[in-house]
Amino acid sequence: MSGDGRSVIDKIWDQHLVADLDDGTSLLHIDRVLLHERSGAPALRSLREEGRQLYDHSLVFGTMDHVVDTRPGRGDATPVPSGDLFIHGFRDAARTHGITLFDIGDVEQGISHVVFPELGIALPGATMVCADSHTCTLGGVGGLAWGVGVTEMEHALSTQTLAVRRPPTMLVRFDGPLPDGVHAKDLILALIARIGAAGGRGHAIEFAGSAIAATGVEGRMTLCNMAVECAAWTGLVAPDGILLDYVRARPYAPPAGSSWEQAATAWLSLRSDADARYDRRVDIAVDDLAPQVTWGTSPQFAVGVDERIPDPGLLPDPAAAQRALAYMDLAPGQRMQDVPVDVAFLGSCTNSRIDDLRVAARVLRGRKVADGVRAICIPGSGSVRRAAEREGLDKVLTEAGFAWREPGCGFCFFAGGEGFPAGARTISSTNRNFEGRQGPGVRTHLASPATVAASAVAGHIADPRELP
Numbered sequence: 001m002s003g004d005g006r007s008v009i010d011k012i013w014d015q016h017l018v019a020d021l022d023d024g025t026s027l028l029h030i031d032r033v034l035l036h037e038r039s040g041a042p043a044l045r046s047l048r049e050e051g052r053q054l055y056d057h058s059l060v061f062g063t064m065d066h067v068v069d070t071r072p073g074r075g076d077a078t079p080v081p082s083g084d085l086f087i088h089g090f091r092d093a094a095r096t097h098g099i100t101l102f103d104i105g106d107v108e109q110g111i112s113h114v115v116f117p118e119l120g121i122a123l124p125g126a127t128m129v130c131a132d133s134h135t136c137t138l139g140g141v142g143g144l145a146w147g148v149g150v151t152e153m154e155h156a157l158s159t160q161t162l163a164v165r166r167p168p169t170m171l172v173r174f175d176g177p178l179p180d181g182v183h184a185k186d187l188i189l190a191l192i193a194r195i196g197a198a199g200g201r202g203h204a205i206e207f208a209g210s211a212i213a214a215t216g217v218e219g220r221m222t223l224c225n226m227a228v229e230c231a232a233w234t235g236l237v238a239p240d241g242i243l244l245d246y247v248r249a250r251p252y253a254p255p256a257g258s259s260w261e262q263a264a265t266a267w268l269s270l271r272s273d274a275d276a277r278y279d280r281r282v283d284i285a286v287d288d289l290a291p292q293v294t295w296g297t298s299p300q301f302a303v304g305v306d307e308r309i310p311d312p313g314l315l316p317d318p319a320a321a322q323r324a325l326a327y328m329d330l331a332p333g334q335r336m337q338d339v340p341v342d343v344a345f346l347g348s349c350t351n352s353r354i355d356d357l358r359v360a361a362r363v364l365r366g367r368k369v370a371d372g373v374r375a376i377c378i379p380g381s382g383s384v385r386r387a388a389e390r391e392g393l394d395k396v397l398t399e400a401g402f403a404w405r406e407p408g409c410g411f412c413f414f415a416g417g418e419g420f421p422a423g424a425r426t427i428s429s430t431n432r433n434f435e436g437r438q439g440p441g442v443r444t445h446l447a448s449p450a451t452v453a454a455s456a457v458a459g460h461i462a463d464p465r466e467l468p
């Protein structure tokens, strides 16, 4: 564990180090400053109020995602109260500063963490920040990406640098062949169940192991997306051949020829040394892993879909587990698969990419959503939406009974606009199941797209491995 070698995290860090500062932080060069309307509008507004300029607008990109309407045929109107202040404020500021913005109506518009990797704006080996906690998603493309506050965002916008305390590092290895019906979402839920929602506190996590080497880049993004749900500073997967194939030919990636060759060689050199040093290590064997589903109001409250709700008395914090069960209206010993669902939601920056929709469609093809279940799919971006339509996945989903929407954060988090009735129970491909996350009194069970689709059909939480 404690060799002298450097990990991918150390290598990216060292390449971006501008100076070690007296207060123990390091000033890092930031390659990409990414914005969405919800946090970008306030950051740009305070920048303007302080009379500061962007350091380099060509390194800053924005999209509209949090408050946009996702209903078919949408316009500029937002269902979120005061949402139009964010939309118009962000649009005007982006124009003033010359920021490339994937606005409502742009073919590339979508959820930030989906759009920036698919356009090749988020790149391997890059440092990337956004005032959003799930910026760690971009670790799936082998960069160091983390969420910042609005003040740090202003600093990054005006200097293209940020002072950061070097995080402790953690190696998380997933080894073994991934069983059928088990996906990246299940891996990260299993990890969080194992180490706890505070178990990664402040760490930069490198995800590795044979199961990750065999996982596509979109799955790696799902994994990294939820690093923050165990309180990690970020998560990433080191660059490899699968990643290069993903990044190649993306619109903002280095063009074919010598610039691509140079970049690809540099990226591959970022892989961790065999004797790399980490502060902690966790090993998870995936051979016998079941699809995971949460029963409580924290992502750490997850079990196999074929299991029962545990006895709170046997958990590290019985009182928290009791409270969670009370909110979720569930009882210890209940079989997860006996829990009925009112809503099935496919979407969010965790699981709204084309691979996710393919997985869901495989389950839904020729099947119908159970009576009484409201099923909604919000593709993560315009590009995902078009790809799904080209493949006919939208037909499979709508014929099964899913609503097919326009890209955005949608029902992932309730912002006062569209929501579900209090008490509604959702099976959801999102990343947070906190009280009220999807609306006041709404009860969220986190799961993979396969499990969401299987549960939509069954009308209760269901095991995607067992559909007839």
Ligand SMILES: CC(C)[C@H](C(=O)O)[C@@H](O)C(=O)O
Pocket (backbone or CB within 6 Å): 038, 039, 066, 131, 132, 133, 134, 147, 413
């Ligand atoms: C609104 C935004 C800043 C927030 C975040 O930081 O993650 C949101 O995306 C979320 O998922 O809760």
Ligand code: SF4
Pocket (backbone or CB within 6 Å): 065, 066, 111, 132, 134, 348, 349, 350, 408, 409, 412, 413, 431
């Ligand atoms: S999809 Fe959900 S988790 Fe992701 S950025 Fe939007 S609100 Fe946050």
